[in-house]
Amino acid sequence: MTRNFYPSTKQTAVLLSYSLLWILIIPFALCHFVYQLIRRKPGYTKLRLSRYGFTLKQGNHENGPLIHCASVGEVVAIQNLVEQLLEHNPKQRITITTNTTTGADRVKLLFADRVNHAYLPYDFPPFIKVFLNRKRPTKVLINEMELWPNLCDQCWRSNIPIFIINGRMSEKSTKTYQKYPSLFQPMFEKITSICAQDQRDYQNYLTLGVSPEKLTLTNNIKFDLSISDYDIAFSQTLKTSFALESRLIIVAGSTHEPEEQILLDAYLALVTLYPALLMIIVPRHPQRFEKVHQLLQTQNIETALMSDVKPCTSMTQVLLCDQMGKLRSIYALADISFVGGSLADRGGHNALEPAAMAVPILMGESTYNNPAICQALADSGALLTVTDARQIEAACKTWLDNPEQRKHAGDAGKQVLALNRGAIQKTLDVLTAFNSP
Template sequence: MFRFIYSVVFYLITPLIILRLVIRGLAAPNYRKRWGQRFGFFTPSESSKETIWLHAVSVGETLAAVPLVKALQEKYPERRLLITCMTPTGSERITAAFGDSVDHSYAPYDTPDAVARFLKRVQPKMLIIMETELWPNTVAACYKRQIPVILANGRLSEKSARGYARVSKLSGPMVAQLSAVAAQHGDDGGRFIALGLPVEKLHITGNIKFDLELNAQIRLSAEALRQQWDGTNQRPVLLAASTHRGEDEIILQAFSLIKQSVNNALLVLVPRHPERFNQVGDLCLDAGYSLARRSNNDSTDNADILLGDTMGELMTFFGACDIAFVGGSLVSNGGHNMIEPAAWGKPTLSGLSVFNFAEVSRLLAEAGGLSLVEDAAALAESVIVLMKNPEQAQQMGLSAQQVAEANRGALERLLAVIDNSLSQ
């Protein structure tokens, strides 16, 4: 009954969802493309191969899924992988990371007809969902067709758990129908149990984002980029990564304070969403800074700020900077992936809103590899101290890197959960 009501509501708001796509498409034209896929109209490239369907909602989940996808391709070469997402930026990352070695589509909207149409065309042998992107009709449809559904790298913050609990008549049956939850931490697992997941379906596997690989190619790219940023001077570089609306102004305010003490500092500012690139560039110019753009390959010799207005280079940026600030955390967005700068051995800063990475932030902060700041003044103070004390910055980065190395191994445990479900 509750899923029926949910489905009716979803159908009723579908015109509003389409209108939102149109509006977003004004700034990001890719939102206007491939609408048929969102309603289940997708045909796999190789119907003769059994398909494993992996869903990664957007960029962050897609990047986390990269080592998993490569491991699945190696482990199950006889099967075809289909990777779905919900956003154009996620789609671009999937194409860049895997090319035509996987099938790719937008995920169907969670209406009974769209999901049924999609499953009939794809006929997956398993659905792997990254982190928390759970949809009642999708899970129920797979359960009815005896398609195992695994929540991989599962996380559930206290805030999200409270939201699910408010609709427990809908979320409870959905969680109970999952085949397995591979949770990042025991706290996440406990919240899934409280929502109705049977205990025997819970596996604490750790966070697969710790299993990222920094290969020789990306290390060389980071080194070359750092030389480009230095130019004729040895400039200290602050990277502000994955910033959100309302956060860039705080970063720029902090940077003005930093420049008073470290005049030659370079700020590399990377907005989270590409449709905001030009807007953030205007903010920098309005604040009186000289601006270079990565998309133009501009020289940073005479620039205060480099706008990171390209896609797919953030990992390289982390390798090339001196200090990394991870965005989505000075606004109430829950933060982004701090493991990436930690893996590079960079001293890492974040705002106080870190509920999306609660356990990671705790581990890094306790080890001395992460500092949490509450506002522009605190951010500026932390950056100035680190820029003026390179030995302290190096030790902080080493502490972060040790945490990243110590927590590897989640991918292997997750693969065991997947293998067990496929073999049943």
């Protein structure tokens, strides 16, 4: 642990001021929680009391690692890491925290009762302290970049090692942290070790004053993605259930507004040339399922809903996935994929999932969440950058007209994964070097 750091009077005062701001926020958050609880909104149960530090008894999961993942993408990214931790010690008591209901659902889907789930408390010192005292974690792992000053402070005070794994630090975030050095510099001092995704992130941590002794360049653990037998088997089930055997398929995964409309514009131009073409749209967030469905209906797009489990007809143009947890298997159905959050300015989602299925990839220019991954895929020819419907149409037409070129692009993406594996082992090496007593 980093115990030789002593915050200055100014730094202590700034942290106190930050903490007091939560007193203004928490009453509104609590009223919102009670309101949603009364409305019986899905996901709003007593388990959310952990946001205020209180956790219900959920088996023997205390005294183990606590891994924080903001939402679905971060949970999926750490799947193989958690599997290796459990394989090494099946009795290990792992808790995974998230901020969102969708993240909680994905924890349950991937790990069932092999790990515990809790919502991370709001970053108010009493809540964090109560939560840590209840969970008694041996170490805290923060996946990617969701950093909270009081969480780091309370772990430091309790002598709990805190790690950033698969650490991401964009230029935008770096500038934000630099604006408030009295709040964030002490936070980085209290972190035990940081595993950086790539050279950009490593350098940005150095820019923020993180000691090189605390930094390890591990590469991105997303490269260690593996496709399970279940993913492949479920993909075949989808193909049969929805009668997709004779269709050419474009999968639009993790989409945001206005990406669906841009993709539809491209699709409607393409389908006149390729009558067997089907688009499968998988919105990133479940609260948008109905909105996307309405978008399709207003344009008289012949649409099937995945939740209806009815075979697509020859007239079906779009299959809308209105369920969570199926995207990886859906990518296996694709002839061409589009990865969302990239035309919308969201930094781009995980392009390695279609790459693992040997599917060629289209993305917009917004890829700041995973720049090294996207660059490696682009350099190999597995990923093409598009900016509008016309470019999507042109890229799809090239691949649809040239099956061998399409296959080569898909195989290139799969090769990128094979060449860049090893981040999980490097991360485990860092963690074992700081084993708690």
